[in-house]
Amino acid sequence: MIALDEARLRILSAIHPTGPETVPLAAGWNRVLARPVVARLTQPPADVSAMDGYAVRSADAVAGATLGMIGAAPAGRPFAGEVGAGQAVRIFTGGFVPAGADAILIQENAKAEGASLTVTEGVARGRWIRRRGLDFAEGQELLPAGRRLTARDIGLAAASNHPWLTVHRRPRIGILATGDEIALPGEPLPPGGIVSSNAHALAALIASAGGEGCILPIAPDDAASIAALAGSGGYDLLVTTGGASVGEHDLVQKALGQSTTPGGFALDFWKIAMRPGKPLIWGKLGAMPVLGLPGNPVSALVCAVVFLLPALARMQGQPEDAPPTIRAIAGTDLPENDQRADHLRATLTPATEGGWIATPASRQDSSMLAVLASADGLILRAPFAPALAKGGAVQVIPLASLGV
Amino acid sequence: MIALDEARLRILSAIHPTGPETVPLAAGWNRVLARPVVARLTQPPADVSAMDGYAVRSADAVAGATLGMIGAAPAGRPFAGEVGAGQAVRIFTGGFVPAGADAILIQENAKAEGASLTVTEGVARGRWIRRRGLDFAEGQELLPAGRRLTARDIGLAAASNHPWLTVHRRPRIGILATGDEIALPGEPLPPGGIVSSNAHALAALIASAGGEGCILPIAPDDAASIAALAGSGGYDLLVTTGGASVGEHDLVQKALGQSTTPGGFALDFWKIAMRPGKPLIWGKLGAMPVLGLPGNPVSALVCAVVFLLPALARMQGQPEDAPPTIRAIAGTDLPENDQRADHLRATLTPATEGGWIATPASRQDSSMLAVLASADGLILRAPFAPALAKGGAVQVIPLASLGV
Numbered sequence: 001m002i003a004l005d006e007a008r009l010r011i012l013s014a015i016h017p018t019g020p021e022t023v024p025l026a027a028g029w030n031r032v033l034a035r036p037v038v039a040r041l042t043q044p045p046a047d048v049s050a051m052d053g054y055a056v057r058s059a060d061a062v063a064g065a066t067l068g069m070i071g072a073a074p075a076g077r078p079f080a081g082e083v084g085a086g087q088a089v090r091i092f093t094g095g096f097v098p099a100g101a102d103a104i105l106i107q108e109n110a111k112a113e114g115a116s117l118t119v120t121e122g123v124a125r126g127r128w129i130r131r132r133g134l135d136f137a138e139g140q141e142l143l144p145a146g147r148r149l150t151a152r153d154i155g156l157a158a159a160s161n162h163p164w165l166t167v168h169r170r171p172r173i174g175i176l177a178t179g180d181e182i183a184l185p186g187e188p189l190p191p192g193g194i195v196s197s198n199a200h201a202l203a204a205l206i207a208s209a210g211g212e213g214c215i216l217p218i219a220p221d222d223a224a225s226i227a228a229l230a231g232s233g234g235y236d237l238l239v240t241t242g243g244a245s246v247g248e249h250d251l252v253q254k255a256l257g258q259s260t261t262p263g264g265f266a267l268d269f270w271k272i273a274m275r276p277g278k279p280l281i282w283g284k285l286g287a288m289p290v291l292g293l294p295g296n297p298v299s300a301l302v303c304a305v306v307f308l309l310p311a312l313a314r315m316q317g318q319p320e321d322a323p324p325t326i327r328a329i330a331g332t333d334l335p336e337n338d339q340r341a342d343h344l345r346a347t348l349t350p351a352t353e354g355g356w357i358a359t360p361a362s363r364q365d366s367s368m369l370a371v372l373a374s375a376d377g378l379i380l381r382a383p384f385a386p387a388l389a390k391g392g393a394v395q396v397i398p399l400a401s402l403g404v
Numbered sequence: 405m406i407a408l409d410e411a412r413l414r415i416l417s418a419i420h421p422t423g424p425e426t427v428p429l430a431a432g433w434n435r436v437l438a439r440p441v442v443a444r445l446t447q448p449p450a451d452v453s454a455m456d457g458y459a460v461r462s463a464d465a466v467a468g469a470t471l472g473m474i475g476a477a478p479a480g481r482p483f484a485g486e487v488g489a490g491q492a493v494r495i496f497t498g499g500f501v502p503a504g505a506d507a508i509l510i511q512e513n514a515k516a517e518g519a520s521l522t523v524t525e526g527v528a529r530g531r532w533i534r535r536r537g538l539d540f541a542e543g544q545e546l547l548p549a550g551r552r553l554t555a556r557d558i559g560l561a562a563a564s565n566h567p568w569l570t571v572h573r574r575p576r577i578g579i580l581a582t583g584d585e586i587a588l589p590g591e592p593l594p595p596g597g598i599v600s601s602n603a604h605a606l607a608a609l610i611a612s613a614g615g616e617g618c619i620l621p622i623a624p625d626d627a628a629s630i631a632a633l634a635g636s637g638g639y640d641l642l643v644t645t646g647g648a649s650v651g652e653h654d655l656v657q658k659a660l661g662q663s664t665t666p667g668g669f670a671l672d673f674w675k676i677a678m679r680p681g682k683p684l685i686w687g688k689l690g691a692m693p694v695l696g697l698p699g700n701p702v703s704a705l706v707c708a709v710v711f712l713l714p715a716l717a718r719m720q721g722q723p724e725d726a727p728p729t730i731r732a733i734a735g736t737d738l739p740e741n742d743q744r745a746d747h748l749r750a751t752l753t754p755a756t757e758g759g760w761i762a763t764p765a766s767r768q769d770s771s772m773l774a775v776l777a778s779a780d781g782l783i784l785r786a787p788f789a790p791a792l793a794k795g796g797a798v799q800v801i802p803l804a805s806l807g808v
Contacts, residue, residue: 025589026619029608030807041599044771076585078596093700094585096596136774143777151612151808152777155605155701159598159773163590181480181498185429186567192482192500194447194563201559204433208555215430296497297559327758354731354797355759367448369563370540373547373556393758401805403434404555 001271001278003383004306004341010268011282011307012321014289015314018169018236025158028149030210031167032316037143037153039160043135047097049073050128054088054110054117055101058125061088067117073098088117097129104128136160146317148210171211171315173308174235175199178219178226178242178252179295197369198241198293198300205304208403209312226255230285233261236315238288239308240281242295252292253281261286273383275340276366277303298366302343302378305397305404323402325380325395331359334381334388342381345371346396358396376400405675405682407787408710408745412725414672415686415711418693421721422573422640429562432553434614435571436720441547441557444565447539450482451501454532458492458514458521459483459505462529465492471521477502492521501533508532540564550721552614575615575719577712578639579603582623582630582646582656583699601773602645602697602704609708612807613716630659634689637665640719642692643712644685646699656696657685665690677787679744680770681707702770706747706782709801709808727806729784729799735763738785738792746785749775750800762800780804 002010020034049055060067067088073079075094083089083100090112091097091104102125109121136142142160143153149165157165175198182196183189196218203213214235219226230238240252256265263286270281270292276299281292291308293300305323313320329351334344344360351357358379361371377396388394406414424438453459464471471492477483479498487493487504494516495501495508506529513525540546546564547557553569561569579602586600587593600622607617618639623630634642644656660669667690674685674696680703685696695712697704709727717724733755738748748764755761762783765775781800792798 025604026607029611043598043773045596045598050769050771076583076594076596076598094598130769130771134769135772142774149608150777150804151605151608152705152773152779152803154608155601155705156773156777158589158604159601159701161589161593161599163588179480184567185562185565189565190480192449192480194449194480194498195445195565197559197563200429200562201555203430204553204555204558207433297563301556301559327754350731365454365534365538367454367534368539369447369556369560370546373554373560375556399556400554 001273002269004272004274007269007272007280007282008307008310008322011291011311012314014284015311017317018171018315020166021169022164022166025154025163025165028157028165028167029151029154030149031165032148032210032318033143033145033165034168034317035166036141036145037157037160037162037165039136039138039140039142041161042133042138043159044130044132046132048130049091049093049095049097049104050130051104051106052092053104053106053128055083055091055098056088056103056105056123057083057085057101058103058123058127060086061103061105061119062122063119065119067119069112069115069117102126146319148318168316171236171312172234173206173211173213174216174238175202175213176216176219176226176229176238176240178221178240180221182218184218197297198295201297201301202239202241202304205301205308205404206312209309210316211312221251223251223255223258226252227259230256230290231259231261233288235288237311238285238290239293240290241293241300256283256285256290259285263287265290273340274306275342278340280307296366297369298372301372305378305399306343309402309404323397325397326356328356328358328394328396330379330388330390330392330394331357333390334360336387337381337383337385339383341383344379344381345375346377346379348376348396348398356396358394405677406673408676408678411673411676411684411686412711412714415695415715416718416725418688419715419718422575422719424570425573426568426570429558429567429569432561432569432571433555433558434552435569436552436614436722437547437549437569438572438721439570440545440549441561441564441566441569443540443542443544443546446537446542447563448534448536450536452534453495453497453499453501453508454534455508455510456496457508457510457532459487459495459502460492460507460509460527461487461489461505462507462527462531464490465507465509465523466526467523469523471523473516473519473521506530550723552722572720575640575716576638577610577615577617578620578642579606579617580620580623580630580633580642580644582625582644584625586622588622601701602699605701605705606643606645606708609705609712609808610716613713614720615716625655627655627659627662630656631663634660634694635663635665637692639692641715642689642694643697644694645697645704660687660689660694663689667691669694677744678710679746682744684711700770701773702776705776709782709803710747713806713808727801729801730760732760732762732798732800734783734792734794734796734798735761737794738764740791741785741787741789743787745787748783748785749779750781750783752780752800752802760800762798
């Protein structure tokens, strides 16, 4: 048995980012940049007005003065001439400040009558002008490689004139569920059988992290079938999930060991000091990393949160090495922990003084998928953590905000 | 000018949920249930073993006793006979507990030699048995209507034997950007023009909230073109976003007023006491709700977070009436606020004592899209909020975790 942190480091050290892919801007949301977005233009492209009003020379625009209006500068239609002494140009938000003008007199501070403008309140030099490049300048890096793109980022990439983006190709993850006793939802269920839930839950988890899950046909509990499916190839990583039958991990290991894939199977480790989850295979089948998850649905999903989510982030060029956590306050006393890192299914409720109260579900049985689904997060309990009184601080992986 | 909260209530009161749609389980992630998921079976379907070991009669399995092994019960292959006095059945995690047995003797507490089993440590009645229905029972509501499905929920729906799910149809939102001065990214830019960023940012925001954004061609600043595009129909809601040119909102309003859509345009309100964003149109064109956002990219996105995200949630049958907020601590002094509800672009950094410190960007100019993109959240400042010293509590809309 190895420690959870060591296991994760060994997994992540074997992960490589996927290559770059060019996608339309409109398909870029939630993808991860493989190359930075560098501004192709300067925004605003010239000094522009921040208000509706009049472009003036501030020295002329003193209270009581009358100016002659010589034109207009709406956004997108710059005024070609120059504002001379005693002159003004009607201007609107976003309009280019014409040559000669050095301030914007807002319309509330002037009275226009035909071509004549009377200043009711003076204006200081530079007032209500947004300078060229205030938002960004051509050549400036706006979004770094490794950034997962938000809606705001898409707007910024658009504004800086990028119709295409270079992102990491979505990691393609093969998902192989094994077990004589399992059947897909809606299909005939053998006597004593259970409905397969891991493959689809894992595919959804992979989608939530920007990957693409490919669900392979369920493999029966026989080594040759498992080896054939595992070796079908084309994946950046293969996830297996065993049935709950005897020696399941031996079986998957044995099957991988029999594989005819060039290079064969190289096991790295297969037991982790964690709960739920202990049995977990990590190795390589030829060049393809293989993560063997437990068959128990709760264990499989918790292990996927702890190991697969960071692996998916790394494959997309992100630096994360652990799932994000938040600090919360324990809603009940927590007993001391044994040698296995524990992950308590918990609800999160807002604390009156701010932050969160994390309260473990009363039953932590690892077969209870409904309890996991109704949890808001996982309270992390380190190996040998001492007992913690209600009100003490804990770290929690917030599941729902990850889409998991 | 109406208050932000009143504006949002008026918007939400005019929103109706989309109808139901049947999708494959594999396409259900992040969709919102229109009908609850009710268990189609009981899980586990019978009393099952929680461990690898031996199914025994606890009265017989006392330390030193020797039992006769009469068969095996792996997961998925129930043992057909009955465990009689002095008998045991080999069992594995998930295996059905055979008739007659009332406890599982774990394998660490027994020694097997051929068909003979010597008990090294006794076992209490009921030990290591997971009772039928421990996870869920047939007919039990597992996931309520209105729930946005997580990866765990997909697993639970699978486990309870649902190959299909009934979810709300994705709201289809038309996005109409207007302005003579704007061009799509990569297209020829008119002199003095700017690259359109709102439409694609809004489409991404809509995608993040489970909707489908349809970007209409950019409308020039002329009422007939705007009216024709706005009336093209087929949307659950139309979002317009004006250019920065003169009277943009008058123009969109005027255009909608000239529409030949049956029923015409009914304006509800068009100015809100908020910053950034003040000008905002809300009304109906025939039966279709219309939300007219400002042309300024920062204002457009902030208004979309404040009004469009809750509208999208309501369209999918969710109860939300405001975007989620977190409590944070102000990282700087905040001045008193005027009559407009303010939304300060801010970074969030973890506080040493837990929670978050929200520090407003030094420049809050509403033209600065790069500042908005690099923000982690929006600090909410209520109208006439008094000055707040550094360290005081604020509410923040966390943008990145919304995918916005």
